Amino acid sequence: MKSTDDTKSPSEEEVTEDIQLEEAQATADISLTAENMDGDKRSQTYQPAKRTKFGYIKYVSLVVLTLQNATLGLSMRYARTRDVVMFSAAAAVLMAEVVKLVICVCLVMNESGSIRRGVMTMYSTVILNIKDTLRVSIPSFLYIVQNNLLYLSASNLDAATYQVTYQLKLLTTAFFAVVVLKRRLKKWQWCALGLLAGGVALVQLSSTSEKSTSSSSTLPPQSRILGFGAALAACFISGFAGIYFEKVLKESDISVWMRNVQLSLLSLPFGAITYLINNKGSMGDLLKGFDGFVWYLVVLQAAGGLIVAVVVKYADNILKGFATSVAIIISCIASMYIFDFHLTIQFALGTMFVIGSIFLYGYVPKKKDTRTSLSV
Numbered sequence: 001m002k003s004t005d006d007t008k009s010p011s012e013e014e015v016t017e018d019i020q021l022e023e024a025q026a027t028a029d030i031s032l033t034a035e036n037m038d039g040d041k042r043s044q045t046y047q048p049a050k051r052t053k054f055g056y057i058k059y060v061s062l063v064v065l066t067l068q069n070a071t072l073g074l075s076m077r078y079a080r081t082r083d084v085v086m087f088s089a090a091a092a093v094l095m096a097e098v099v100k101l102v103i104c105v106c107l108v109m110n111e112s113g114s115i116r117r118g119v120m121t122m123y124s125t126v127i128l129n130i131k132d133t134l135r136v137s138i139p140s141f142l143y144i145v146q147n148n149l150l151y152l153s154a155s156n157l158d159a160a161t162y163q164v165t166y167q168l169k170l171l172t173t174a175f176f177a178v179v180v181l182k183r184r185l186k187k188w189q190w191c192a193l194g195l196l197a198g199g200v201a202l203v204q205l206s207s208t209s210e211k212s213t214s215s216s217s218t219l220p221p222q223s224r225i226l227g228f229g230a231a232l233a234a235c236f237i238s239g240f241a242g243i244y245f246e247k248v249l250k251e252s253d254i255s256v257w258m259r260n261v262q263l264s265l266l267s268l269p270f271g272a273i274t275y276l277i278n279n280k281g282s283m284g285d286l287l288k289g290f291d292g293f294v295w296y297l298v299v300l301q302a303a304g305g306l307i308v309a310v311v312v313k314y315a316d317n318i319l320k321g322f323a324t325s326v327a328i329i330i331s332c333i334a335s336m337y338i339f340d341f342h343l344t345i346q347f348a349l350g351t352m353f354v355i356g357s358i359f360l361y362g363y364v365p366k367k368k369d370t371r372t373s374l375s376v
Helices: 012-028 040-045 047-081 089-114 117-127 130-156 159-166 169-180 189-209 225-248 256-278 292-314 317-325 327-338 346-363
Strands: none
Touching: 012 317, 040 189, 047 130, 047 159, 047 292, 047 327, 089 117, 089 130, 089 256, 089 292, 117 130, 117 256, 117 317, 130 189, 130 225, 130 256, 159 189, 159 327, 159 346, 169 225, 189 346, 327 346
């Protein structure tokens, strides 16, 4: 209950007393809601601590996302080139959304403090506030299409080339950040994006002359043109969907996990429709070809979506994209041993351009100290 004094302009002492009263009530009343715990006064009191916490989450999530992206690219390539009964990419994307939904529901339950409170929170946020839930229908559909395109790209490009090519999403993300979020990039940031594009072009040119290293005759024929086209389409979809989802996340007080519950719930019908289209309207062979490695890949892909959500919440999409570009180094080294990948000078030069663009984009010039007549 808010007192009638809240309509007045309180002094610092009154604000301090109000905060102390709120803290006492929070200790005594275990049924205090999350909204009361995260009120404006409390956020102002603990703002420095929150900044430290958020900074820690931001950098840890960026490192984890980089490692996850490298592992995912290698795992997707290996899964699509094994001499076994091949699984459906659309089924893997659908199962990843199911796993992500289960994880997010558990996280919401934990965040709420009990199962009953978590169910009530999800009901009020997802069902009663249906207009807000429908806001994420656009990125939920786009992410389903993007993930299916990534499987198509990984089936036709080696892991290293796939990783480098997919970094073109930085260009599309920057474009949509400027158009949608009205974000202004510095001159050196535009130069970094140009350097990135040149590096990807070099990698693609070096790869066109390389033959597939797969020795199995049972694998379907691979087309680098198809793989590059799928990756390029996924880049445009990723850029728009990521910026749109970032805008939705940062314009509301809904938690990251609750947003992902909404996202996964709306993604399920889109994923099911995609699978039905690819399998002539039948759901009978949904889990055909699913073994332990495929389930590991599904969990890895689902975890990546959650890590991306944390990065988008506490960092931004362009920083996320540049962090993931570091994964190409891991992919290149691992591909030499796993897929007998041959590193050429042209490929190495293109990779250096991409890595160099990371440091150029992150460059922050030092500000000159401005001294006034009162400075000592």
